[in-house]
Amino acid sequence: MRQRALFLLIFALTCSGCDFQNSGRYGGFYQSGANGPTPLGPNGQATQTVAILLPMTGSHSDLGQVLLQAAQLAMGTDAGPALDVLDTGGTPAGAAKAIQAAVAKGDRLILGPLTSSETASVAPIARSAGIPVLAFTNDASQSQPGIWPLGISPNQQIQRLVIAAQAQGRTQFAALLPGSDFGRAMAAALTKATAATGLAAPTIKMHPPGMASITASARDLSDYADRRGPIEAKVKAARALGTSEGRREAQEVSKTPIPPPTFDVLLLADTGDALQEIAAILPYYDIDRSAVQIIGPALWADPSSGSGAVHGAWFAAPDRSARSTLEQDYTAKYAFPPPPLADLAYDAASVAKVILRSRGNDSAILTQPGGFVGSDGWFTLSPDGQVRRGLAVYRIEQGGPEMIDPAPQSAATPSL
Structure with a gap:
């Protein structure tokens, strides 16, 4: 089961540019003040219905079942809101049919669907009906008013790392990235993050697969x-x-x-043999690891990613301690720990309970300035559909990742 959960996490985090985009966690409930975040959790009661759009059939039905279990856990067994489970079959056409059924039933809020293409299919129908959508994709390009992609995106990770590097006086960024959808998403995130913080545009080199291509790209990047x-x-x-x-x-x-090279921070996104090859070639081209800080994706949290080749490198991810309640409750109910994707549905359903208990304006509640605190820590939903997250910064050490900069706990943190 641990290996299966790891596969889901790596698959989710590396599909930022592909159709199957979903990664992240979160979860949490009482209002802690108008400007403070709302902790999420399985308490409280409501009587209206909320729809959840999942692939209960098709090639991703196993993921659909995991997400459904997590949402049901968040909803609880009390006289809470009914969960209207609608099967998308894992296709855009199936998702469009499911959202039409939800609109016809009068569901107040949509949880899901799972992928980027399904979200694109659902969005115009949901917006026309005025129904908010908490999607499970991490494709930030699907963000728009009323549509929030909840997965932890490359943009969120890279923005956090850029801010952490700036705090240490590092301002010159470069990237050596695979020529894949994920690599291009990381490149776009770095370009966006450096521009947003007023830094010089990064130097970015993409490489095709193979040692020869990696070597040529590293030589070129290092000047x-x-x-x-x-x-x-x-x-x-x-x-x-x-x-x-x-x-x-x-x-x-x-x-x-x-x-020295013209950069003091280098973004990588490869894993496995490719990452080991890059780590070996950097010193040959006089990229001194003591002077250049390596940063990378959250999937480096697991040693099987090959991250042991880049000891001292940073990545941004949720504070693992924030997930303890979900892990305990999920394991108690289902007899195995929650896979990473379970956090998405758990927190989305928990947010739904906040909405359904309230008689206020749904959009105003969803976009409350204080945001929410769940199983992946603090996050806010902006009116334009963007999702801001409080991520911690970890350093890869011999004994495992070590937190070197804690996750912010509220929207008051500067620059996040």
């Missing part, structure tokens, strides 16, 4: 020829004199320190 070339030219010229003085001069010139 190796221009940094080392002049020194090597002087050494060659001194040796060409063919004298003892020339040989001594060549020896002295060869000791000249290589100028």
Whole structure:
């Protein structure tokens, strides 16, 4: 079961540019003040219905079942709101049919669907009917008024890392990324985050698969020829004199320190053998790990990602301690720990209970300035559909990830 959960987490986090986009966690309930976050959880009562759009059949039906169990756990067994379970079959057409059924039944809020393409299919119908959607994709491009992608996105991770690097005086960013959907999503996130914080545009190199491509891209990114070339030219010229003085001069010139690269932060997104190859090639092209901070995706949290090759690297992810209540309750009910994707449905259903207990304006409650605190920590839903998250920063160590910068607990944290 642990291996299955790990597969789901890595699959979710690496599909940022592909159709099947979903990653993250969250969960939490009492109002803690107008400007404070609302903790979420399985308490309280309501009588209206909320729809949940899931692939109960089709190739992703196993994920649909996991998400349904988590949502049911959040709803509780009391006289709470009925959960209107609608099968999407895992397709955009199925999702459109499901949302039409939810509208016809008068459901007040939509949880799901699972993927980016399904969300795109649901959005215009839900918006036309004035029904908010808490989707399970992490595709931030699906964000729009009334449609909130809840998955933890590359944008959220990279923004947190850029802010943490800035706090240490690091301002020059570069990236060496795979030429995949995930790599392109990480590149776009870095470009957006540096622009938002007033930093210079990052230098980004994409590489195709294979050691030769990685080597060429790393050499190009490091500006190796221009940094080392002049020194090597002087050494060659001194040796060409063919004298003892020339040989001594060549020896002295060869000791000249290589100028550092133009960046002090390097974003990587590879895993496995490719990440190990990159880690091995960086020193060869004079990228000094003591001077250049490596940052990367949250999937590096697991050693099977190959992250052991980049000890000292940073990634941003939820504070793991925030998930303890969900883990305890889910394990007690279903006899196994919750897979990572369970957090999405648990927190979405918990938010639904906040909505259904209230007689106020749904949009105003969803976009309350204080946001919510759930099983992935604090998050807010902006009126434009963007989701802001409080993520912690971890450093990869020999014994496992170590938190070096805690997650913010409210919207009061500057720059987040």
